[in-house]
Amino acid sequence: MATFECLAEKGTTAITLRDIATKADITLSLIHYYFPTKEGLLVDATSYVMQKQIKDIQKELSNIQDFSEQLKKLIFVVHHQFKSAEWRKVYFSLLAAAAWSPKIMEEIRLLQNQLIDLIQENAQNSNVKITNLEAFSRVLLASLNGLALQVMHGASEEQIAPAYAITEKVLLSLISN
Template sequence: MASVKEKILKATFDCIAEKGSASVSLRDISNKAQVSLSQIHYYFSGKEGLLVEATTELMKAEIHALRKYLEDIRDPLDRIEKTIEYVWVRNTNQFPLFKVYFDLLCSAMWNPILAEQTKLLQDQLVNAILDEELSLGVAHPTLARFILTFTDGFGLQLLQGTSQEKLEDTFLMFKKIVKQYVQAAEDEKV
């Protein structure tokens, strides 16, 4: 059985995916989670804190799912390719995490608290790409940010309705560029 905090986080995610963060109230979330408003205030520091924590928890779950997806693939180049494909599939299947994530990024443009929190969240994503446990073979923060920038832009274009066919060539080019960069880095080590 889910804890109260878990119920609130799931309700937050569901409400944002349905309405967007600007239209969601704490009352909407409390109704969806079937908890009192005071319980939300007990666990979270206002709406901003709740939004950031909900998105962060979803990202952690995605990183965990990605690790599981990659567990039988040993070659770093193959792992990068499969990671990019994983993001492609999740984006093209309209996985609601991306709606929530982009909603949070857009809200951060006008809210300094969210801006700082989303910067931390993106730093966590870069660190996940660099993480030896993920074993993508990405050792340079610039390449990690390039991967994040591509996946962000890619997801945004899909959310805006750009067809998969139009994005497929861009996706294939990105995979090729990243693989070439990693291969060049490997060649320099030898």
């Protein structure tokens, strides 16, 4: 939690292990014991943040059988996750860090593939027909990330809510039973 709070306050480039130790009220040497480098800690933080997102999504989708309804719920959940300024800052800060860190990039790739697999599995279990399920899943993720990025750059909820609605309609139009 201390790492998440520090990332939300300072981002990946300005954060130090000392900041995290201070926030967590532990010694710096204890952090160095588990994470000899800042990159190691950021890889772990990336995994934590992305796994949390995946678990939240799985929980929300677990009782919904119809893929169209799952898609609507997924868009709703992600939209509401990204309403949190802290969540957006941490999420995009870690995505940006992947440009300079092959280890963080690999962690994000693995975790995004888990999310793509989850979408594909739910679609297959619902017996829907989507021409290219992997491409559909990637477009879904890219759309949701792009809308969240627009909010981070100043788009208001009044401006972004219709964009989420259009995204939902477009993606639903690609599904056939």
